[in-house]
Amino acid sequence: MKHLSEYRDAAKVKKLLSEIGAVVKRPRMLMEVCGGQTHSLVKNGILNMLPEMVTMVHGPGCPVCVTPASMIDQAVALALREEVLLCSFGDMVRVPGSSKSLMQARAEGGNLKVVYSPLDAVKLALDHPEKEVVFFAVGFETTAPANALAVLQAAKLHLPNFSVLVSHVLVPPAMEAILSDPFNTINGFLGAGHVCSVMGMQEYYPLAEKYGVPIVVTGFEPVDLLEGILMAVRQLESGKATVENQYARVVRPNGNQQAQAVIREVFEVTDREWRGIGVIPQSGYKVREKYWQYDAEQKFGTTTDTTVAPTDTGCIAGEILRGLKKPAQCPHFGKGCTPLHPLGAPMVSSEGACAAYFHFSQAYEMIP
Incomplete structure (x- = not known):
């Protein structure tokens, strides 16, 4: 299948690995x-x-993983209200x-319904006028x-x-929070191709220039990833720091203008809390005042209490989401913490780093 088989080609993978090995001259993260x-x-x-x-x-690239406990608490409180039917995607249910x-x-x-689209929730509201239907809208710019x-x-x-x-939540402010961390050791980024397919690449140029790091917008297949890594390493070895687009078959420099217009119509930028990271200024969306009648926080008077801390389970999700540690460095990984019994959000979602390591750990010896 075009745009699939050629990006999983073993010969291309081998060639790219050889090129990366020939280009890199010093340790790069x-x-x-x-x-x-x-x-x-x-x-x-x-x-x-x-x-x-x-x-x-x-990095903190799993929207399920970075949804803070305080937002889950709001969703739980709504689900437990008799008049509310809370709708959510399935990956949020066990966070x-x-x-x-x-x-x-x-x-x-509690009243909880797993749906596959926000429009499913709209239809439920239409079909059940006796219920207050609330859709738990989670995600990066891609789902906005x-x-x-x-x-x-x-x-x-x-x-x-x-x-x-x-x-x-929004990706560029999170990248800046990581880069501005005094403990940061990141030399370059592979940008999220699906986010850039919506938002374009313009927001990344100031980051690359300010922090002197290459940012390569990259796809998801093996060849995509290795091409992105090669492009980033080439920049680093030549002393460059700019934005490049490996995923040009999908991503345009200015993104999807119609999608951006819809986002701007309904949402505006606000401060947001990220699980394991804290509040990042101007890093998320909230509903504009003209649509407050469709904002659950305004309708039900719920608030996000960032002072309530989850029970201490020994989970190091925060350090993993900030790139300071890897899943196998957690003492609970694969033992007290598994996808069936997760201690933290990165083990819940299929996109979470801990879940990815767990599912493929036996093949790659990632469980300590």
Whole structure:
């Protein structure tokens, strides 16, 4: 299949690995921002094939993983209200809050419905006027257009019983938070191709210039990833620091203008809390005032209490999400913490670094 088989070609992979080994002259640490990229790196064994001088670090690129406990707590509180039907994607159901997950809330009688699209939640609101239907809108810029469209559709239908609980976060501010950390050791980034397909590449140029790091927008297949790594290493070895686009078959410099317009119509930028990182200024979306009737926080008077800390389980998710440690360095990894019994969000989502390491650990000897 075009744009699939050629990006999994073993001969191309071997050639790219050889080129990376020939180009790199000193230790380089690169961070892939996207959880899908992390999953592909681990699943395809790329981490073990790279030259020793190239180290991949896994960033906060899994939206499920970075959703803070305080937002889960809000969702749980809504699900436990008799008049509310909370709708969520399935990957959010087992993410731990400060005391319980949505799955535990449902076991206690909470009203929770797993959906596959925000428009499914709009239809439920249309079909069940007796219920307040709330969609838990989580994700990076990639999912923001669909969630914004759900709000616009509800407004078009004049639905009084639909709202969204928004926990959208933005990639560039998180990258800057990592780069400005005094303990940062990242030399370059592989940018999230799907995010850039929506938002374009313009936001990354100031970061590359300010911090002197190459940023290569990259796809998700083995050849994509290795091409992105090679492009980043070439920049580093030549003393350059700019933005390049490996994923040109999908990403355009200015992104998807129509999707961006829909986002701007419904959402505005705000400060957001990230699990394991803290509050990052201007790093997320909230519902604009003109659409407050569809904002669950405004409708139900819920608030995000960032002072409530989750129960201390010994999980090092925060250090993993900031790229300071890898999953296998956690003493609970693969033992007390597994996908069936996760202690932290990175073990819940299929895009989480811990889950990726766990599922492919036996093949690549990642469990200590």
